[in-house]
Amino acid sequence: MGDDIRALSAQLAQDPQSLVFLRLGEALRRKGQLDAALRVAVNGLERHPHLADAHDLYARILTDKRDYERAFDEWDMAVRIAPHHTGALKGLAFLYFKVGDLEQAEAHLEQARKVEPDDASIDQAIAMMRKGAAPPAPTAPTAALDEARVFAGLEGANEGLLLIDGAGRVLGGALKDKAGADVTDTVAAYLAGVSQEAARTAKLVGLGAWMGLSAEGQHGNVHLAHPTPDALLLVVRERGMPLGRLAILAQRATAMARRWLEKQ
Amino acid sequence: MSKALDLITRVRGVRGAMLVSAEDGLVVAEQLMEGIKGGAVAALAASLAGRLRRAMEAAGTGTSVF
Numbered sequence: 303m304g305d306d307i308r309a310l311s312a313q314l315a316q317d318p319q320s321l322v323f324l325r326l327g328e329a330l331r332r333k334g335q336l337d338a339a340l341r342v343a344v345n346g347l348e349r350h351p352h353l354a355d356a357h358d359l360y361a362r363i364l365t366d367k368r369d370y371e372r373a374f375d376e377w378d379m380a381v382r383i384a385p386h387h388t389g390a391l392k393g394l395a396f397l398y399f400k401v402g403d404l405e406q407a408e409a410h411l412e413q414a415r416k417v418e419p420d421d422a423s424i425d426q427a428i429a430m431m432r433k434g435a436a437p438p439a440p441t442a443p444t445a446a447l448d449e450a451r452v453f454a455g456l457e458g459a460n461e462g463l464l465l466i467d468g469a470g471r472v473l474g475g476a477l478k479d480k481a482g483a484d485v486t487d488t489v490a491a492y493l494a495g496v497s498q499e500a501a502r503t504a505k506l507v508g509l510g511a512w513m514g515l516s517a518e519g520q521h522g523n524v525h526l527a528h529p530t531p532d533a534l535l536l537v538v539r540e541r542g543m544p545l546g547r548l549a550i551l552a553q554r555a556t557a558m559a560r561r562w563l564e565k566q
Numbered sequence: 567m568s569k570a571l572d573l574i575t576r577v578r579g580v581r582g583a584m585l586v587s588a589e590d591g592l593v594v595a596e597q598l599m600e601g602i603k604g605g606a607v608a609a610l611a612a613s614l615a616g617r618l619r620r621a622m623e624a625a626g627t628g629t630s631v632f
Contacts, residue, residue, distance in 0.1 A: 479626030492621035503610040507602055520628030538625050
């Protein structure tokens, strides 16, 4: 855990705009370093005031510090930004239970269950609450916090898939070169604005909206796609993978990225 | 050069072809459908290809050969 915190701190220092503050804040919170976690969350919120996950993180830390009133405000804000944010819905349910408003607590858990019907922890929380026991305090939605988890389960999620926003900021995935060096940020910087250029080029030649772009390299092939108008997805694979198969893999990654982005 | 582009555009489904200088995005030769702004397309295509080439080199796939 200590090593994790050091590594995450270094990553954040290198790229203060990165969403890695979510993971660092949560790691510090879990370790009980609440003041440090709070500083990380507040700094992150200053940079990303409209990020529901940032408000969710801040609320969790405030809950650990027993500052329930402000925690309520933060989870409330998270739900206003992202009405289907299950972490915030569960958080609000936990706080409603704390003040004895069981009706509201259950209503929020039911709302969370509609969003994630397969989440067993929600059923468990409802059952506990009906028995009069407090539902467990909400924990971080780890899948949303780990940037590499956008493509969880997809082949090469940590070394051959990259999701960036229009400004070239890394949203998920990672890239490594042949020597195993992390080249994620370098590649992301080169690709900033590519989605917009591809859209304008396709429009000028009368092709309509662009769907994807494949290129063959001497040692590998790449495919570009855009899950949303601003975001850009890059899939990198070895030369042996045919471009058609690469496009199919990119389609699957695009769908995953789109779902992930919609949850943010 | 125009003969080469002519051969490309004879392929079914190909709407046009152009050769663009990667360095400055200027049109070297073109055979495009009427109404397409060749100069603008060339500038954008060159920029796009340049970014992609640099990204691919950084990612270790080598220079793009398309």
